Amino acid sequence: MSTPPEAAEPGAPCHVVLVHGGWHGGWAWERLAPLLAVGGLRVHAPTLTGLGERLPEFSADVGFQTHVDDICDTVRALDAGSVTLVGHSYGGSIITAVADTMAERIAALVYLDALIPTDGVAGWHGFPPERQAQMLAGARALGGLQVPPPDPSIWGIEPDSPEHRVLRERLTPHPLKTMTDVPRITGRWRQVQHKYYLLAAGPPASRFAHYHDRVAGLPDWTTAVAPGGHESMWTHPQELASVLRPCIARDARDPRSP
Secondary structure, rough: OOOOOOOOOOOOOOOOOEEOOOOOOOOHHHOHHHHHOOOOHHHHHHHHOHHHHHHHHHHOOOOOHHHHHHHHHHHHOOOOOOEEEEEEEOHHHHHHHHHHHHHHHHOEEEEEOOOOOOOOOHHHOOOOHHHHHHHHHHHHOOOOOOOOOOOOHHHOOOOOOHHHHHHHOOOEEEHHHHHHHHOOOOHHHHHOEEEEEEEEOOOOOOOOHHHHHHHHHHHHHEEEEOOOOHHHHHHHHHHHHHHHHHHHHHHHOOOOOO
């Protein structure tokens, strides 16, 4: 039997925490966040240690647990009230581990074209061998501890588009250790009552489709297709907000709702 999240007091704030993916920062949500911050929802888009504007905080010690702690600290700092976590790409592994730590605090988990981690399996193994080789070569060029960002075109961003130019300017190297660390997941995260998987429609075809297929049809999961490709929060914010809003609103207003 799942344990319901902490009941929110009437009138308590409803929080949405947006967790970005690899090479990104909290900036990745800047087109989407204002569209979600309606009807009393409080939207938070923290940047993980060593990425985005926090790049100067990078050190050899920044690993998977560092990023889990970042979001746990964010949740603990919030006022009483329900919390919905939204994880994009690599962020899916982070929200899972956070919920594994504090399931009682989380009303819903939303995976946006994201990884769902397995206990004892590093996220690194989710990349095909040729991509691993490319990333290792890039990491060696940066001293062996950070993976340089890929060209945004691998996510379906047109090379000559304004979005491509902005992403090229703002993506930052990602700490390699966060990818190779082995997560310890007890399974407690499954106690979160509402779980959603939003698979990117593409193009290109999502490499996360097997995560979607794994949970599709399970009784405590709802699956849907998110508009656009992997960077939909950047390329299709209006459409994505329409898909996300129902996932968040029901759970954020009443974490015990059926």
